[in-house]
Each structure stands twice: as structure tokens, then as C-alpha cells.
Amino acid sequence: MIEFLSVTKALSDESRARLLMALAGGELCVCQLVELVGLAPSTVSKHMLILKQARLVEGRKCGRWIFYRLAKRNVPQISLSAQKWIGKSLRDDPTILRDRSRRAKILELDAEELCRKQSRRTVRKLPSTTGERPRQSDSLN
Amino acid sequence: MIEFLSVTKALSDESRARLLMALAGGELCVCQLVELVGLAPSTVSKHMLILKQARLVEGRKCGRWIFYRLAKRNVPQISLSAQKWIGKSLRDDPTILRDRSRRAKILELDAEELCRKQSRRTVRKLPSTTGERPRQSDSLN
DNA sequence: CTATTATTCCGTTATATGGCGAAATATAAA
DNA sequence: TTTATATTTCGCCATATAACGGAATAATAG
Numbered sequence: 279m280i281e282f283l284s285v286t287k288a289l290s291d292e293s294r295a296r297l298l299m300a301l302a303g304g305e306l307c308v309c310q311l312v313e314l315v316g317l318a319p320s321t322v323s324k325h326m327l328i329l330k331q332a333r334l335v336e337g338r339k340c341g342r343w344i345f346y347r348l349a350k351r352n353v354p355q356i357s358l359s360a361q362k363w364i365g366k367s368l369r370d371d372p373t374i375l376r377d378r379s380r381r382a383k384i385l386e387l388d389a390e391e392l393c394r395k396q397s398r399r400t401v402r403k404l405p406s407t408t409g410e411r412p413r414q415s416d417s418l419n
Numbered sequence: 420m421i422e423f424l425s426v427t428k429a430l431s432d433e434s435r436a437r438l439l440m441a442l443a444g445g446e447l448c449v450c451q452l453v454e455l456v457g458l459a460p461s462t463v464s465k466h467m468l469i470l471k472q473a474r475l476v477e478g479r480k481c482g483r484w485i486f487y488r489l490a491k492r493n494v495p496q497i498s499l500s501a502q503k504w505i506g507k508s509l510r511d512d513p514t515i516l517r518d519r520s521r522r523a524k525i526l527e528l529d530a531e532e533l534c535r536k537q538s539r540r541t542v543r544k545l546p547s548t549t550g551e552r553p554r555q556s557d558s559l560n
Numbered sequence: 561c562t563a564t565t566a567t568t569c570c571g572t573t574a575t576a577t578g579g580c581g582a583a584a585t586a587t588a589a590a
Numbered sequence: 591t592t593t594a595t596a597t598t599t600c601g602c603c604a605t606a607t608a609a610c611g612g613a614a615t616a617a618t619a620g
Binding site for chain 1: 607608609610611612616617618
Binding site for chain 2: 359363368
């Protein structure tokens with residue numbers, strides 16, 4: 279019951295639903311999520327903690343960045359089924375569709391920024407673009 | 420999105436989850452639900468309104484009683500899938516299992532005794548168990 | 561080392577929510 | 591009619607929550 283309520287409470291906020299759906303397209307770092315929903319970083323951070331505690335997302339630390347993505351490993355059944363349910367329920371939601379195109383634009387902006395920084399060399403500086411670029415499209419539907 | 424949040428908010432409270440799961444076994448009137456969760460009638464009534472607005476349950480008026488049951492007709496897809504999801508998720512939950520046996524005992528009780536227990540006032544006769552007795556077992560799994 | 565940057569943690573504030581009891585409503589019985 | 595009663599609505603209170611700004615933390619840059 280506690281797990282169930284943790285999940286439903288996590289899902290019962292519009293910002294968190296949008297954040298979760300954004301990750302369905304692939305992992306994003308906090309600053310990208312902040313850009314997407316237009317809330318203060320501290321607010322987004324707290325939302326991500328709630329989603330993480332519900333085992334709906336997981337974080338991957340990479341240098342100064344933390345990339346969040348849909349939880350995949352060692353995930354309780356209830357969180358998995360919740361991921362599927364919200365994915366199916368909000369797939370065609372207007373707000374989510376709008377976020378999806380905003381998300382694409384954010385990724386473009388970030389790509390330019392990352393490339394500019396990368397011209398200064400060093401692999402460590404750019405964790406995501408060098409080596410493995412964060413996978414997109416994580417499925418949630 | 421509004422519908423989605425209406426449903427998830429409705430599901431994100433333990434009392435409401437218990438009330439909804441209780442109806443999976445068949446319709447119940449408010450006084451029976453009050454007995455089950457041990458909250459004030461006004462509180463249960465408010466919970467049922469929230470569940471009704473989420474289109475998860477529907478009410479059937481029968482004399483002075485109102486029987487609630489899982490919503491079945493003209494129900495939005497999201498509410499239907501939510502019914503299935505919560506049913507699957509909480510089917511074996513300890514609290515829900517305990518409620519299930521409590522529910523059975525409540526059904527055994529005479530309606531007269533049950534209502535007297537709640538009103539705590541004068542002993543009274545009861546408006547008959549005449550007519551139709553509510554159907555049991557509504558499925559939610 | 562210090563400075564900068566991304567994120568999280570802390571404290572505060574405004575609003576939302578869950579709970580109750582009393583009053584209102586609607587229906588059945590006397 | 592009047593009385594009884596099952597349920598809802600209203601008013602209130604205590605707690606929970608979402609939002610922010612700023613301090614603290616962690617990692618890189620100079």
C-alpha cells in the first residue's frame with residue numbers, strides 16, 4: 279500500500295507527470311528539465327526526488343550533471359505498470375505533445391552548447407556527448 | 420491532463436484506495452463504507468464525491484440509501500484503465516485483504532444494527548431490506 | 561588554491577487536503 | 591402533517607504540499 283501511494287502521489291501532480299513523460303523520450307539532465315517545465319531548479323529537484331522515491335525514475339551521475347531516465351532495473355512491479363499506464367494515458371495529451379516539441383528544441387540548443395564547449399578539448403568536460411550520448415526514446419508506451 | 424490528474428489524485432489517498440477496492444466486491448451503501456474505513460460519514464461522503472468526479476465509481480439511489488459501485492457505463496478510457504491498474508496493484512495488499520474479510524462481516528450484519536451503531540441515538544426500526552438486494556462481486560481485476 | 565557551475569538541501573510562504581461536527585437535504589415512516 | 595434517518599454540504603482546523611530564494615554540496619576550470 280505504501281508503494282502504491284508513493285506512486286500515485288508522485289503521479290498526481292501535473293509538473294511531475296510532464297517530467298516523467300519527457301523522460302519517455304530519453305534521459306535528460308536537471309537543467310534541461312528546468313528549461314522544459316519553467317520551474318525553479320530547486321523545485322524540479324524536489325519533484326525528481328519524489329519520482330525517484332516512487333521508483334519511477336533513476337539518476338545517472340556524470341560529472342557535474344545528473345541525468346534522469348525512466349527506472350529500468352530493480353524496479354518494483356507497481357512502478358513498472360505505472361510507467362506503462364501513464365505512458366498510455368498521456369501519450370496524446372495536448373500538454374504532453376507540446377512538451378515533446380519543446381523537448382526537441384531544448385536538445386538542439388543543448389547540442390550547440392555542448393559542441394561549443396567541446397571545441398576546448400578534453401573528454402571529461404563533456405560527459406554525455408563524448409563517448410556515449412544519452413540514448414533517446416526510452417519507451418513509455 | 421485534467422482527467423488524468425483527477426484520477427491520480429483520487430487514487431493517491433489510502434482511504435479512497437480502500438473504498439474503491441471494497442467496491443470491487445460489489446456495491447455498498449455509505450453506511451457500510453463508513454463502517455469499513457471507520458471515518459465520519461461526512462468524510463466518506465467527500466471521498467466518494469472525489470471518486471465519482473474521477474469517474475471511478477457511480478452512485479445508485481435506493482430510497483434513503485445510496486449504493487456506490489465501480490463505474491461501468493459511459494466511463495472514460497482513463498478511468499477504466501485506472502480501475503484495472505489499481506485492481507491489479509492492490510489485489511494482494513495486506514490492508515486490502517483485511518478489508519475484504521471485514522467487508523464480508525459487514526455484509527452479514529443486519530442493516531438495522533449497522534445504522535444504529537453509527538447514529539448512536541435512539542434504537543429504531545429499519546426501512547426494510549425489501550426489494551432488491553445489491554449484487555456482489557463487480558470485478559476489478 | 562579559488563572560482564564557477566549543476567544540483568540538492570534548508571527555511572519560508574501560500575494553498576490544498578483530510579478530518580470532524582453541525583446544519584441542510586431528501587426520503588421513508590408514523 | 592410530523593418524525594426519523596441516510597446522506598450531503600458547510601464551516602472550521604490541522605497538516606501536507608508545491609513553490610520560491612538562498613545556502614550548502616560536489617565537481618570542473620583556471
